[in-house]
Structures are given as structure tokens and as C-alpha cells.
Amino acid sequence: MSESKVLGAGATLEAEIEAGFDQSPPHHKLMTLNMGPQHPSTHGVLRILLELDGETIIKAMPDIGYLHTGIEKQCEGKTYQQVVPLTDRVDYLANLSNNLCYVLAVEKLLGMEIPPQAQWMRVMLTELTRISSHVVWLGTHALDIGAMTVFFYCFRERENILRIFEMFSGQRLMTSYFRIGGLALEPPRGWEKVVGKFINGFDANVDQYESLLNSNPIWIRRTQGVGFVPLETMLDLGVTGPMIRAAGVAWDIRKSEPYSSYEKFDFRIPTMPDNDVWARYRVRIEELRESCKIVKQALAGMPGGAWQAESPKVVLPQREKMKTQMEALIYHFKIVTEGFRVPAGEVYQVIESPRGEIGYYVVSDGTAKPYRVHMRTPSFGNLQVLPDMVQGRLIADTIAGLGSMDFVLGDTDR
């Protein structure tokens, strides 16, 4: 034992204190902490194994799969139209984006033309989905960091959007409103008024969120400079969506590979150079305003006419036709009992969801059931960046960093 460690009569108080706070081994140990799968700030069932040195994270190992429901396997046993409700369950905060990506993939395989009203309606409703997903993110993220009021305001707007969804599809969350060939139901009477009333007041609501957070010193200190990841790492790991736009990359699939007539809408891609939690917050707030712009344009220029494609072998006939026309009845029977055949081939359809790139890889072998549906989900891709984001930082920053990624565990585990 070294001289300095021996305490006895005559040792000074200073020396005793020094010995008590001795940081050298063997007192100095790493601690392994299990965060989740029920931790409130992991927003679902994410489990992270943290190796801590004091409050600093040495190593973070995310563990996913707690919400794995085998959706991809289930898809293989269903007809093409029956898969649509399953896609709702993938990302339960952005169900219409998942519906859209899947139906676009199958429509590409079928070589179908979708009437303009259905395309515009799809754009409008997916943008409302983006707004509702972003406000849920903002509310819960602010709640994690300690700003409670924002949560109530955000859920007020989300409630209104869910009411709009209910009006269109009869469902608040699992809408399944987009079907192969168009929409599930005719747009309800008076929808313009309801959507218009919501969207015209929405800019003021965003101002309200910003007034609560933008100059809030706690919010600023907890977000600025926190959760930085180098851009090269992000590209290497395949990060997409608002995360990559907050790193200064102006890439949005709505612009670069437009689908469902997004090329007819005027909006911009918000970016921020800083690549921290604050930048991600700013990007999403700007996206709320851009989505609001798109919905207003859709509202002003909504084309009339058909809302389903003229394709009797694929699209279910209207109830009235089915009751009066023999052929419609036969087609209805065929579609319901055995589905429709899709020519053999494969398609990888990507769209921009609120969280980033959704890719549906649909493989058909010429039968009425998909041979394989692979869902490239944005949360799965984005969550890989977590260890790079939190290692070497404080444990409190993990909460802010996790929140800024905006993942949904259903989306990750499928």
C-alpha cells in the first residue's frame, strides 16, 4: 500500500477528504444501466444497454424487436388489397404514408392510372398525416425535455386532424383510406369546410408552439449543440428524412422522385446546417408550415371527377352498381373471394414519410398474393445512428437525442 493511502493519527483533514474522493482503481468502475424497454422517453419498447462512467456514456447498445409482429410474413398470406390494413400498423403515427407507399408500389406493378382527384386527395391527406405526426413528435419531445404546455397544444391540433381522418374513412388511427386504384370511399360531403377551417388556423398554432419554445432558455440549453453526428456517418448509416435535412442536405423524395403528382405543388425543402437537436426541431417546425402550404394548395385546386380508377377487375364496384348490374356483382364476388392477379415483377417504391424514406419492395409471382413485401422503414434506418449520437456524451443528452430522432417502434420492428 502506498504511503498516501494510509490514514491514521496525525493525518490531516485534507488528506482524509482526498482519500475519500479517490477516483483511481479499484473504486472507479463502469456501470451497466438498462434503459427501457418500458422507459417513458424511449417512446415505445426500445431497450438500450448503456455502459456508464459516472454520467458519461461509454457504450450504447440499442436492442429492438419487442414490437415485432411479423407483418412481412403476414403479407405473404393475404391478397393484395388485404395487405393495406396491415400497412397501417407499421407506423401507427403515419399510417396514411404507409398506405400510400404500398398502393403506389402495387399500382406500378399493375400499370394503373390513378385519376387526378384521388392523387390530390392522397397528397392532401398524407400532408395532414405529416402535420399530425410532427405535432405528436413536438409535444412528446418537449415533454421529455421538460416543457409540458406544448404537449397540450400539440394534441389539440392532432385531435382535429384525427377528426378529419374519421370524417373521411370512419377511422381515427387505422384509416386504410388509400386502396389500390384510388380511395376507399368517396370524399365526404363538406370536407372542404372542415379541412379549410383547420388549415387556415394552423399557422397561428405553429406560432404558438414557437412562442413557447424558441426563446425558452431551458429548451435552448438542452437542444443546441446536443446530439451532433458527423454528416459522413449519417450518410454511411443511411439516415433519412428531417434528420438528414437538419444536417444540411436538401434531399426530399417529394422533390427528387415525385409521386402522386407532388410535382404540381409549390413548397420548399427546409434545411439547417447545425445537425443538432435544435436544428431537427427547426426543420420539423418549418416542415409543418410547408405541409400547411401544400394542404392549402390542394384545397384550392382539388380537381373533380373520379376518385377511383376505371379498372373493374381491381377496384371494388360501387354498392349501387353491384345491386343493379350483373357484371359488377361478378367482379365484386371475384375480388372479394380470390383477389386479383398482379403480373410477375418487382418494384421498389419510395416515398417521403414524416420520418424519412419509406421503401416498399413488392415482389409478385403472378398470383393474387404478394410473394414478398419488404418494408424499408425510416425508423429502422435512423435508429442505427443512436450509438454514434450518444457515446461520449452525458446521459441526460441521450433523452434529448433520442427524442430528436422521432422514431416509432412499430415502424422499427414491424
Add this chain to the structure above:
Amino acid sequence: MLSEQVKERPVAAALEAHDPSALTGGIYEFGELTLSIDPAKIVSTCEFLKRAENFLRLSAVTALDWYPLEPRFEIVYQLHSLERNERLRLKCKISGENPEIDSVYSVWRGADWYEREVFDLFGVKFRNHPNLIRILMPEGWEGHPLRKDYPIHGYKYSYPNE
């Protein structure tokens, strides 16, 4: 061997010029280019595509099971280039007997979880993967659920009406 339509695509032409033995076929359909790659050459091909052809992002890795055909598995790589605004799909056919392929983790770190997922759900081994363990299914799970010979209800339970 390659069709004219595929040869017209600059990526396919560049890859053929770089290493003709790696490219075993291709198809251009629905505006999407699919190239079949010799599984032994997958890492060198991906390195070339990333370095020389700017495919900086790996969008996804997945697999197809063509049971009972042989070669049984097809590993599918979805590549994306931000700069060129272009997508490319690579496919490697591998045998169902002890399926193995080299990991592309050394090219894109993002391949990590995707390859683990394919390992978990299809039972395909990736050589040189740093941490090849199950990701979605629980540890110690028997079988690989996305294989076509895996029943949709699993092996473990029997149902009275079946």
C-alpha cells in the same frame, strides 16, 4: 448477355467495363434497374459502385426465398445515389445449403442492422459481419420466420381446427 436496354444505363456499362465477370445479368423494368451480381464479387462491386459511381447510400438489404428452387436465396441490395438521383438494385443468388455471403458492412456501415435482419428472418450468414446476432426475434428462437417453408403460425403451437 445483357439486353440493350440494360446496356444503355450508364451504371451497368460502367460496371461491365470495370469487372465483366461480376455482372451476370440485368433487367430494366418500371424504370428500375436490377443487376445480378456474382456473390463472390459483391463486396468489390459495392466498393466500386460507392467509390466510382457515387452510390453513397445503402437504402436497404433484404432477401427473397425461392423455395424449393435452387439456388434458393436471393440477397437484394437497394442502392441510392443522392448526387445522381438514381436508384439501383443488386441481386445475388446463393444456395439454400448453408447459405453464406460476404457482408458489405465494410462498404456501408448502414448494412449492419439490415444484414442482421436477413440473418434473423432468413438464416443467411454474412461473413465478416461484426455482430451477427438476431435482431427482431428473441434470442434462442428456433427457425427463420420469413423462409417459405416456415408455417405462418410457427412450429411451436398446434391449433385444434388444423
